[in-house]
Amino acid sequence: MLISELQFQFSDAQKANRFLNELTHWTSSSGNVAVKAKLAKGSDTVSVKYQFDGKAFDYTCSELDDLANQYGGEEV
Numbered sequence: 001m002l003i004s005e006l007q008f009q010f011s012d013a014q015k016a017n018r019f020l021n022e023l024t025h026w027t028s029s030s031g032n033v034a035v036k037a038k039l040a041k042g043s044d045t046v047s048v049k050y051q052f053d054g055k056a057f058d059y060t061c062s063e064l065d066d067l068a069n070q071y072g073g074e075e076v
Contacts, residue, residue: 001054004051004058007075010073016043018071019067
């Protein structure tokens with residue numbers, strides 16, 4: 001298993017916190033992928049970690065990108 005870590009930048013702290021709160025109840029559609037998220041590099045960036053088996057396309061990464069985009073964020 002690989003540990004994937006992504007960081008998402010938002011235009012302000014409020015949007016970053018909304019994304020962070022969404023992740024506390026979020027489940028990837030590709031299975032029981034548990035994510036750990038926290039604020040990083042200030043209040044407008046969220047760091048997300050999860051385990052990835054490395055055997056197929058990483059749908060969790062794609063879903064996190066889409067979710068962050070809903071809050072105006074992008075991967076950095």
